[in-house]
Amino acid sequence: MFLSLTLLALLVESAFGYPDALFRRIGHPVTWIGRLITMLDRRLNTPPRDTTGNGGNDAAARPLDALCQRTKGVLALLLIVSLPTGLALAATRLAQSFLPEWVVFLLQALGASTLIAQKSLRAHVQAVLTGLRQNGLEGGRHAVAQIVGRDPDSLDESGVIRAAIESLSENFSDGVVAPVFWLAVFGLPGIVAYKAINTADSMIGHMTPRHADFGRAAALTDDCVNIPASRLTALWLVLAGLIPGTARDRPTAESAFETSRNALTTIRRDAHRHRSPNAGWPEAAMAGLLALRLAGPRHYKGKCVTDSWMGNGRAEARQQDLANALGLYRIACVIQAAFLVLLMVLFGHSWS
Numbered sequence: 001m002f003l004s005l006t007l008l009a010l011l012v013e014s015a016f017g018y019p020d021a022l023f024r025r026i027g028h029p030v031t032w033i034g035r036l037i038t039m040l041d042r043r044l045n046t047p048p049r050d051t052t053g054n055g056g057n058d059a060a061a062r063p064l065d066a067l068c069q070r071t072k073g074v075l076a077l078l079l080i081v082s083l084p085t086g087l088a089l090a091a092t093r094l095a096q097s098f099l100p101e102w103v104v105f106l107l108q109a110l111g112a113s114t115l116i117a118q119k120s121l122r123a124h125v126q127a128v129l130t131g132l133r134q135n136g137l138e139g140g141r142h143a144v145a146q147i148v149g150r151d152p153d154s155l156d157e158s159g160v161i162r163a164a165i166e167s168l169s170e171n172f173s174d175g176v177v178a179p180v181f182w183l184a185v186f187g188l189p190g191i192v193a194y195k196a197i198n199t200a201d202s203m204i205g206h207m208t209p210r211h212a213d214f215g216r217a218a219a220l221t222d223d224c225v226n227i228p229a230s231r232l233t234a235l236w237l238v239l240a241g242l243i244p245g246t247a248r249d250r251p252t253a254e255s256a257f258e259t260s261r262n263a264l265t266t267i268r269r270d271a272h273r274h275r276s277p278n279a280g281w282p283e284a285a286m287a288g289l290l291a292l293r294l295a296g297p298r299h300y301k302g303k304c305v306t307d308s309w310m311g312n313g314r315a316e317a318r319q320q321d322l323a324n325a326l327g328l329y330r331i332a333c334v335i336q337a338a339f340l341v342l343l344m345v346l347f348g349h350s351w352s
Contacts, residue, residue, distance in 0.1 A: 001184055001185060001343070001347070002183060002184055002185070002186070002187040002188075002190075003184055003340055003343050003344045003347070004105075004344060005105065005108055005109055005112065005183065005187060005188075006112070006180055006183045006184040006340055007337060007340045007341065007344070008105075008106075008109040009108075009109045009110075009112035009113040009116060009183060010113075010116060010118065010180060010336075010337055010340070011337075012109055012110060012113040013113040013114075013116045013118050013119055014118055014119055014333070016113075016119075017119035017120055017123075018114055018120065028114065029084075029111075029114050029115060029192075029195070030115070030195060030199055032084075033080065033084055033195065033196050033199045033200075034199055034203060036079070036080060036083065036084075037076075037080055037199060037200055037203045037204060038203070040076040040079060040080065041076070041203070041204055041214070044072045044073075044075065044076050044214070045069070045072065045073075045076075045204070045210065045211070045214040065213075066213045069213035069214045070213045070214070070216050070217065072214060073204075073213065073214040073215060073216055073217045073218065074217045076200075076204075076214070076217075076218075077197070077200055077217045077218050077221060080196050080197075080199075080200045080218075081193050081196045081197060081200075084192050084193075084195075084196050085189050085192050085193045085196065087192075088111070088188050088189050088192040089189050092104065092108065092188060092189075095107060108187070108188045111188060112179075112183050112188055112191050115179050115183075115191050115192065115194075115195045116175070116176060116179050116180060116183075116191075117171065117175035117176055117179075118175075118176045118333055121168065121171050121172065121175055121176065121329075122326065122329065122330070124143075124146060124147045125147065125164050125167065125168045125322070125325075125326060125329075126326060127143040127146070128140055128143040128144045128147070128160065128161075128164040128322065129164070129319060129322045129323060129326070130143070131143035131144075132157065132160065132161070132319055132322075133319065137156070137157050137160070140157060140160040140161075140164075141153065141155060141160055143164075144160045144163050144164050144167075147164070147167045147171075148163045148164075148166075148167050150163060150298050157319075158315070158316045158317045158318075161317040161318065161319065161321060161322045162292070162294055162317045163298075164322055164325075165286060165290070165292070165294060165317065165321065165322060165325045166283055166286075166294050166295060168286070168325055168326070168329055169233075169237075169279075169282040169283045169285070169286040169294070169325075170276075170279045170282060170283060172233050172237075172282055172329060172332070173226065173229050173230045173232075173233040173278065173279070173281070173282045174198060174226060174229070176233075176333065176336075177229040177230075177232050177233045177236065177336065178194060178198070178225070178226050178228075178229035178230075179191050179194055179195060180229075180336065180340075181228055181229050181232065182194040182225070184340065194225055197218065197221050197222050197225055198222055198225075198226075200215075200218035200221075200222070201215075201218045201219050201221075201222035204218050205218040205219030205222060206219075223276075223277050223278060226278040227277070227278060229278075230277075230278035230279070230280075230281040230282060231281055232336075233281060233282040233285070233332075234263075234267055234271070234281040234282055234284070234285040236332035236333075236335050236336050237263065237282060237285040237286060237289060237328060237329075237332050238260050238263050238264060238267075238285055238289075239260070239332070239335050240289075240328045240329075240331035240332040240335055241256060241259045241260035241263055241289045241328065242256050242257060242260050243256060243331050244256045259288075259289055259291075260289070262288045262289070262291070263284075263285045263286075263287075263288030263289045264288070265288065266284045266285070266287055266288030266310065266311050266312075267281060267284045267285055267288065269284075270284045270287070270308065270309070270310045270311065271283075271284040271310075273308035273310075274295060274307065274308060274310065275305075275307050275308075280295075280310060283295055283310045284310040284311065286325060286328070287310040287311025287313065288311055288313075289324075289328060290311075290313070290317075290321050290324055290325060290328075291311070291313035291314060292311055292313045292314055292315075292317055292321060293309045293310065293311045293312065293313055293314065293315045294309070294310040294311055295307045295308060295309055295310045296308070296309045296310075296315075
């Protein structure tokens with residue numbers, strides 16, 4: 001396991017994030033992967049040629065067309081994952097040939113830190129709270145539109161807050177815990193492969209006519225690789241809820257224990273009801289901790305997506321709920337880092 005590398009990458013990302021000046025100059029590793037995905041989507045995801053002469057409505061041809069698109073989707077995913085991961089491996093091997101081991105270690109940590117979204121997630125969700133406080137509903141809608149795909153104009157203040165909390169919960173798993181998990185298990189190639197899969201899912205893993213078959217492999221693979229992180233995210237949040245004073249309505253150890261127990265109950269009851277096999281875990285945990293109802297019906301591009309509710313608390317979320325969610329997120333990030341330190345001590349890992 002690559003525990004010391006993972007901990008250093010977390011510390012670097014937490015302190016510095018990804019500098020805006022660097023992003024403007026060279027972009028970001030995820031945007032580089034995104035360009036590869038866009039190119040493969042354009043070249044491989046082409047509709048089958050109509051050889052029936054009746055507009056492609058031959059029912060017998062449709063299963064073969066779907067199989068063809070799914071096969072091309074598998075090929076695309078293999079390229080999306082193998083090319084960046086191969087480059088990461090090659091760069092590491094090359095650096096090891098010319099540079100001292102400690103320099104290679106630092107370079108790997110710096111590279112891995114760019115693929116963890118701990119600081120940027122906190123900043124984007126905090127911007128929603130700041131927007132609401134400074135500019136009212138329009139400020140909140142503008143900020144939340146940067147992190148969710150639902151229609152911001154359809155959201156009242158409570159809807160904006162719930163959307164931000166749901167995004168914080170789900171992206172804590174996808175953008176923080178999952179990259180950390182695969183970095184700790186497989187090192188730099190592990191986190192690069194994960195981010196390639198996750199980016200592919202976000203770009204082509206949709207149930208749209210264009211991507212329902214071509215993006216199927218990306219969506220299913222992303223579901224599989226996020227299983228460990230979604231459960232760990234729920235655990236970190238439940239443990240964060242045990243800390244007295246992480247929210248104004250949990251001032252004592254007794255109330256904090258009851259809150260975390262409610263979160264566990266909510267996870268057991270509701271997590272599996274979410275349309276995503278993974279998003280329900282952190283969302284149910286956060287719903288139980290905040291005594292809210294999350295998920296439920298939502299509007300995307302004018303269409304209503306029906307989903308099960310996570311939690312059985314209030315549907316009307318308040319600004320303080322979002323502040324509490326951010327507090328829980330910060331504590332959960334500290335718990336994750338502390339767990340890495342504990343594993344280093346137990347397994348006798350050093351900073352190397």
